[in-house]
Amino acid sequence: MNPVTYARASDTAEAVRLGAGSAAAYLGGGTNLVDLMRETVAQPDTLVDVTGLSTAIEETEGGGLMIGAAVRNTALAEHRAVRARYPMLSRAIVAGASAQIRNMATVGGNMLQRTRCTYFYDTEGSRCNKRAPGSGCDAIDGVNRIHAILGASAACVATHPSDMCVAIAALDATAHVQGGNGARAIAFGDLHRLPGDHPEIDTVLAPGELITAIELPPLPFAATSTYRKVRDRASYAFALVSVAAAIEVEGGIVKDVRLAIGGVAHKPWRAFKAEALLRGGPVSEAAFRSAAAAEFADAKPLRDNTFKAELATRTLVAVLGDLAGAAA
Known part of the structure; x- marks a missing residue:
């Protein structure tokens, strides 16, 4: 080290001043x-400790x-309003890691965690x-069972590892950030990038920008929501696929729905095609x-992960x- x-x-x-260096x-x-x-x-050459900042969970004027x-994952998962109004988020966090890790991990850090691709770690x-x-991607022709089937590129087929972020993507959240040029709000679905030609760039954050909060909008039917994770073992494993879903039903018809899928792409995958087909149906x-078939129509599985589209569909x-x- x-x-x-x-x-x-x-x-x-x-924090923003201290984090302005290129290697901070x-x-x-x-x-x-x-x-x-x-x-x-x-x-990094500088670590800026931000654990004492932004530790509150507060009601917004609109009801979100x-x-x-800096809220710890455990505190968020156990918060009464989260459990009652956004249960998919609470369940995603609990599914994501051991209790010890949840007690340490922060919301902002969870959003910025990097892929668990074994080739990424094999320096x-x-x-x-x-x-x-520019070095190449050994995962494409290597052992690629856990890798992406949607939104990948010739440069990278890694998947995003977070469970929490899948639920947040489904909830139409907004990330609030602060940087040298001031504050801005980013739709959570736009925060993470697909790999394209630059998989080394995970997010749209500018250098030195700090995530200060995540805002959940009021979404009454999210009270009927859940998160389901399919993995190789029952505890502390990353998702092969996962689904965050909320639905509103009226008279046997889908009035509204929110869907996001994990384990299939370089970012939490919002299932807009599936949502559009379900509404009013x-x-x-x-x-x-x-x-689900429409959502995965453009899937491009690799040698070892052809099962993912059907597993995610089921x-x-x-x-x-x-x-x-x-x-x-």
């Missing part, structure tokens, strides 16, 4: 960043929630465009499967069926 300078920010303005990194719980530093994937970026023996731009297994159909029954 390379020598680093540590500084604890007293407020957001100081913001430190939340450190549950991913420290691993990356240990493996020499990340080599403003969640500070000695593997080519990885995300870690070393009947509550039926056939309709759910048809919508998971989506099952989740929507359970929720529709509860909504009715």
Whole structure:
């Protein structure tokens, strides 16, 4: 591990000032960043500790929630308003990691965690465009069971590892950030990038920009929501596929719906095609499967992950069926 300078920010303005260097990194719980530093994937020269900032969960005037970026994952999952009004988010967080990690990890850090692709972490023996731009991608022809089937490119087929972010994507959240040029709000669905020719750039954040909060809008039917994760083992494993879903049913018809899928793309995948087909349509297994098929029509599986589209389809159909029954 390379020598680093540590500084604890007293407020957001100081954090942004300290984080302005090209090799600076913001430190939340450190549950991913420290691993990356240990493996020499990340080599910051300055760590700016932001764990004392933005620790509140507050009601917004419109009836949503403003969640500070330094809120611990455990606190968010256990918050009464989250459990009652956005249960998919609480369940996604609990599904995401061990209790010890949830107690340390922060909301902002969770959003910025990097892929768990084994080639990305193998600094000695593997080519990885995300870690070393222009070097190549060994995952494309390698062991690629966990990799992307949607939105990938010839440069990168890695998947986003977060469970929490899948639920947040489904909820139409907004990320609030602060940087050298002031504050701005970013639709959460636009925060993370698909790989394209630059998979080393994970988000649209400018250098030194700090996530200060995530805002959940009022969404009454999100009370009928859930998160389901399919993985190789029952505890502490990353998703092969996952589904965050909320549905509103009226007279046997889908009045509204929100869907996001994890484990299939470089970012949390909002299932807009499936949502559009479901709205105004009947509550039926056939309709759910048809919508899922449309969402995965452009999937490009690799040698080892052809199962993912069907697995995600079955998971989506099952989740929507359970929720529709509860909504009715």
